[in-house]
Amino acid sequence: MSSDDEVIQAIAAGSDAGLVMDFDGVLSPITDEPALSELLPGTAQTLERLAGKLSTVALLSGRPVGFLADRAMIPGVDLYGSYGLERLTDGGIDVVPEAQEWTAAVQAATRELHRELDSIDGVDVEEKSLAVAVHWRRALDRAAAEQLVEPLVARIIDEFGLRREPGKCVEELRMPLDEDKGTALQRIIRADGLRVVAYAGDDRGDLPAFRVALASGGYALVVDGPDAAEEVARVPGVHFSGPGAFQQWLRQLDDALG
DSSP: OOOHHHHHHHHHTOSSEEEEEOSBTTTBOOOSSGGGOOOOTTHHHHHHHHHTTSSEEEEEOSSOHHHHHHHHOOTTEEEEEGGGTEEEETTEEEEOGGGGGGHHHHHHHHHHHHHHHTTSTTOEEEEOSSEEEEEOTTOSSHHHHHHHHHHHHHHHHHHHTOEEEEETTEEEEEOOSSOOHHHHHHHHHHHHTOSEEEEEEOSGGGHHHHHHHHHTTOEEEEEOOTTOOHHHHTOSSEEESSHHHHHHHHHHHHHHHO
């Protein structure tokens, strides 16, 4: 298992190094209200400095790229949303062509989830452009909310042909494409010609990216939290106690790069 100092030394050893990160739970604390998620103070400035020193600094999130643009439009930082299906460019938002075929199914599933769940206190339906998610973090009885949500999600997934992605107090319904954060990270590595890459994440949706980073000879940076899934806690890499600790590491990396 690598140490945080070893990762810093590897990234600092050459100019063709990249740092790719999730947003929620990594650069922003998990919030009961998903829409209130935002960067920790000072993080944007650190990322901007790092972007001037590394070949690639990027955010790769399950959130829509528009959400990232509203909260993390940082010079030099690339933004990939919807698990890499979207990328912010100078000309707007580029979407993987295959995603267009499933837009209507996602929209129909979103309408059904709103109809079934909008009246349930503490349960929120989050529209995510190319996906839809159901959160129950605000529920007073999370276990009861999960028991309510899971069979509904299973039915809607079967009805509309979507794919289930579970997370921390959330069920996400995604397009059934052979695309995830791992395939997105592979594209970033190839397109940017990265010699070494470190990927930072905190949830099950990050597991494919952790695997790709490690398989490429790079590093997994795992930001642990109180609701961390067991498979995430077992990822071989550098583990941080939360977004605050990861932010401190980012500052150490910035200092090491000079």
